[in-house]
Amino acid sequence: MxxxxxxxxxxxxxxxxxxxxxxxxxTAPQFSAEFGAEALREAAEASNGDPIPRRLSLYVHVPFCTSPCFYCGCNRIITRDLARGEAYLARLYREIAMTAELFDRDREVIQLHFGGGTPNFMSPAQLGEVVGALRRQFHFSDSPSRDLSIELDPRFISPEDVGALAAIGFNRASLGVQDFDPDVQAAVNRIQSVEETIAIIEACRRHGMRSVNVDLIYGLPKQSKAGFARTLDTVIAARPDRLAVYSYAHLPGMFKPQRRIDASDLPSAEAKLGLLELAIEKLTVAGYVYIGMDHFALPGDDLALAQERGTLHRNFMGYTTHADTDLIGLGVSAISHIGDSFSQNPRDLPSWQSAIDEGRLPVFRGMRLxxxxxxxxxxxxxxxxxxxxxxxxxxxxxxxxxxxxxxxxxxxxxxxxxxxxxxxxxxxxxxxxxxxxxxxxxxxxxxxxxxxxxxxxxxxxxxx
CATH class of the missing domain: 1.10.10.920 (Arc Repressor Mutant, subunit A)
Known part of the structure; x- marks a missing residue:
């Protein structure tokens, strides 16, 4: 280890x-437009023909958020129009059907993850319909190690909603926090109380989810050592199974929302290092294991155990315990890793929609390794x-x-x-x-x- x-x-x-x-x-910038839908079909066919075909991991991208977080560099669309979600799902079902045809039915799905955006932009009923559509098209494993995970924004979900998600089958949740300091939250346009966040963590546990992850970010505007220490203490007291403590990358030329951040409010390079040192010190003293690349886990968590066994894996979803799988990405911008190939869906919604409407697999670039x-x-x-x-x-x-x-x-x-x-x-x-x-x-x-x-x-x- x-x-x-x-x-x-x-x-x-x-x-x-x-x-x-x-x-x-x-990395994704090396992908080429020369790799298209036909190349994906060939990769899927080849993977089906392996002597022992790999199990499947599914990733579903939900691009919508109801409000912009200024630090964000994710592929997301800001809207409060719930009808856009309905239209998105109608096309997503068609993509699921087209994609499922590429893979032998007996290949088990061992992992499903919803990312975004904000997946809980969709109601529990809508998310249940998506999972139902996936179950009809793919063969889900009954293994106790099967993971159904979802990223949640605690500001837009209730404890009752968490119960509905658990009933659907979700057994892992990842909550965005970033920082509880009010000045930092105002600077990045993400006002989120400790109380509503803890309520969702407790609901996840109460309804039987076996793992809760919390995301924090260091290097945000107006962050201080004292304020970040309070955030860390609050999170540690809640005892999530995993934490991700990401470094904020200020790239306003690439990510338009970051232009709303006053660069003069960002901590100096030295101060930012101090925030990282503080996080490592507090989390290791609290008993968390450093997994790598900003990730921490309790010693008994599956990630820490997989690292001990030498079976830990890293992919577009981060660290995972399911190494020997083919990854199928669904939705706008999603990336697949099938056999010796990578492929990516269009990163803009209109292009993805057009492909689906024309009955085409929405592949706009990729590569064969x-x-x-x-x-x-x-x-x-x-x-x-x-x-x-x-x-x-x-x-x-x-x-x-x-x-x-x-x-x-x-x-x-x-x-x-x-x-x-x-x-x-x-x-x-x-x-x-x-x-x-x-x-x-x-x-x-x-x-x-x-x-x-x-x-x-x-x-x-x-x-x-």
Missing amino acids: PVHPAFDTALLQRYDRPGPRYTSYP SEDDQLRADLIQRLMCQGEVPIDALERRYGIDFPTYFAESLAKLQRLVADGLARMEPDRIVVTSPGRLLLRNIAMCFDRYLDKPACEPQRFSRAI
Whole structure:
């Protein structure tokens, strides 16, 4: 199991450079419009033909939010018109039917996740209808390890609604909090009380959901150490099973809502580091395990147990315990990972709608991974999830001589090794305690696309 992260301010400042979060490799900017619906059909057919076809994970994107959070960089549409949700669902059902035809019926669905946007923009009844449509088209597993998860905005859901979601089958929930400080909430246009948030956490537990995650963000405007400490104490007292503590990336040129944030209100780089240090200190003292890439979990949580067993996985939904699956993305902007391919739906609603209305699979770009892509994806996956690169295992699996094949990457890594972020051993590369907070910097040494032009501009965020 990877060691706890050590906080080294000087190292963090030295390596604070933009880079991918590696929810995939290659990253989405490398996807090409040359990969279309027919390529997706071929990838699905090939995956059905595997000797033991993988189980399925489903992701459903709900793009609507009733109000804008100024920090947000997600694909979302601001509206209070509930009729837009109905129109969206009508097309989503058609996409579900078209997509399900690509996959053998006996392939089990072990995971379903609703993301956004704000999935609870839809009523529990509407969400139940979507789950029902998915159940009719796909074969859902009866395994106790099956996950049905949903992202919730506590401002727009009641404890009674949580009970309805649990009755549908949802057993995991993720709640956005970001910060409870009133000044911070006003600066980012997200007014959310402690009381309404705790009420939803308690409702999730009362109705039998086995896991609750809370999202926080550090580096927001008007954030202070004292205010963030109060938020952390409040959240820790609620004892969520998992936490994600994300770094705010201020990119107003890419994300229009962020232009509403006064840059002069943002904490300095030094102050932002102090917020991260505070979060790590409080959460580790409270007994949480650092999983990696901003994520923490209680020792008995499935994520922590999967990391101990070496079965942790990372994909577009973040860290997950379901590694050996094909991921099917549904809805605007959703991304699929089928076999050795990635594909993405249109990121704008009109293009997605047009494809559905014309009876076409809504694929606007993707890629088929080369052998080199698959090797590097495997390496980066192990690095991000287990904190090490098993040299011998990769040599055996891919038939390579590791030092020769990765000579250029290892040359880049030498500086990080010299700075104590990683350690070279005869049969593996191990991330050290100080390197745990700089996983992406280590992974970047093995990314062959970083110095090559992408199909679109890279949307990198800074390491911290």
